Amino acid sequence: MNAYIVAAVRTAGGRRNGRLSGQHPVELAAEVLNAVVAQSGVPPEVIDDVILGCVTQYGDQSRQVARFAVLASKLPESVPSVTIDRQCGSSQQAVQFAAQAIMSGTQDVVIAAGVESMSRVPLGAATNSAEGKTPMVQAIRDRYGVKDFSQFGGAEMIAKKWGFTREDLDAFGLESHRRAIAATNSGAFDAEIVPIAITLADGTADMHVKDEGIRWDASLESMATVKTVLDGGLITAATSSQITDGASAVMIVSEKALKEYGLTPIARIASFTVTAGDPIIMLEEPLYATDKALKRAGMNLSDIDLFEVNEAFAPVPLAWLKHTGVDPQKMNVNGGAIALGHPVGASGTKLMATLVHALRARGGKYGLQTMCEGGGQANVTILEAL
Numbered sequence: 001m002n003a004y005i006v007a008a009v010r011t012a013g014g015r016r017n018g019r020l021s022g023q024h025p026v027e028l029a030a031e032v033l034n035a036v037v038a039q040s041g042v043p044p045e046v047i048d049d050v051i052l053g054c055v056t057q058y059g060d061q062s063r064q065v066a067r068f069a070v071l072a073s074k075l076p077e078s079v080p081s082v083t084i085d086r087q088c089g090s091s092q093q094a095v096q097f098a099a100q101a102i103m104s105g106t107q108d109v110v111i112a113a114g115v116e117s118m119s120r121v122p123l124g125a126a127t128n129s130a131e132g133k134t135p136m137v138q139a140i141r142d143r144y145g146v147k148d149f150s151q152f153g154g155a156e157m158i159a160k161k162w163g164f165t166r167e168d169l170d171a172f173g174l175e176s177h178r179r180a181i182a183a184t185n186s187g188a189f190d191a192e193i194v195p196i197a198i199t200l201a202d203g204t205a206d207m208h209v210k211d212e213g214i215r216w217d218a219s220l221e222s223m224a225t226v227k228t229v230l231d232g233g234l235i236t237a238a239t240s241s242q243i244t245d246g247a248s249a250v251m252i253v254s255e256k257a258l259k260e261y262g263l264t265p266i267a268r269i270a271s272f273t274v275t276a277g278d279p280i281i282m283l284e285e286p287l288y289a290t291d292k293a294l295k296r297a298g299m300n301l302s303d304i305d306l307f308e309v310n311e312a313f314a315p316v317p318l319a320w321l322k323h324t325g326v327d328p329q330k331m332n333v334n335g336g337a338i339a340l341g342h343p344v345g346a347s348g349t350k351l352m353a354t355l356v357h358a359l360r361a362r363g364g365k366y367g368l369q370t371m372c373e374g375g376g377q378a379n380v381t382i383l384e385a386l
Helices: 026-038 064-070 092-103 136-143 150-161 166-186 221-222 253-259 287-299 315-324 344-362
Strands: 004-013 049-053 081-084 109-117 196-199 205-207 244-253 267-276 306-309 365-371 377-385
Touching: 004 026, 004 253, 004 344, 026 064, 026 109, 026 244, 049 064, 049 092, 064 081, 064 109, 092 109, 092 244, 092 267, 092 344, 092 377, 109 306, 109 344, 136 205, 150 166, 166 221, 166 315, 205 267, 244 253, 244 344, 244 377, 267 287, 267 344, 287 365, 287 377, 306 315, 306 344, 344 365
Parallel strands: 049 081, 049 109, 306 365
Antiparallel strands: 004 244, 004 267, 109 244, 196 205, 267 377, 365 377
């Protein structure tokens, strides 16, 4: 049985303490739920489930935030929901769980979504490391010989292992902004972005429709002045994903639902996998997850027209390119998280909305999306545009 995407939407990214920071994450999530239902044409009362990714389930994002998102939306209260956390891959995993439900024949209409207000609920807010209240128990420290795992440390390890220089990373970061600028100016994001009504500081109303993190005046000269995150390291804020507020959603249905409700599919979920590896270097797993995913699907890299590789840190997609040998012009064609932001719980379905619409706009057939995740895991999803 096949699982089809009939709508894919996202909010424009909001910078930390920027234009979306006044929006409650429940409200952001409700907006994309409403939009994906409206765009799809699915009767809201037939939705079997909402699977929503959220990483920092604390404060405004606590108490099973997916349920609150449904209650704040136009969906009937009879629609169930669940919140999941696979770190940065949370909403990509939501897609894969939704597809499993559709393909098993147990459900026919499922929304996969994600939300993260990193301004209101900072990453790590749910952990009190100062008091030792973390999941990093002694058995793990003994097994791996480290006090804790570090994404910054992992990114630095990847840069060193694959032989990248500071100049390589800065050049990649600049290209992310250049592509995002070109995509914005060409209207490439128009089909996927849900306008969000906001109130400005002076009390006037406005609509948030453009990704706020893009540096329109970015240059290699300005990037070269940014201090490294770690002493003696290569990674800077300019070559890292941006702290971002946002939400996104994808509507996934069965063939039965397509026929019953007269829906038009825009993509088919062709194959997917999730893998795990070294939690110390951590962010390298997308390289090997891609190999496994293609083998599982019986496909080659040459079969794929476009790739989305999350730009958590510049060395991750750069290492992925070096490992796979893929043409850089096929990866992150509209920019990535360095320019557009990384609202961690929402990034999976955010990237998927961008990938689906980019494939269709360019006449491509297959797209592959992969995401590095805290703890050394990675999701890979392969789509067929229709």
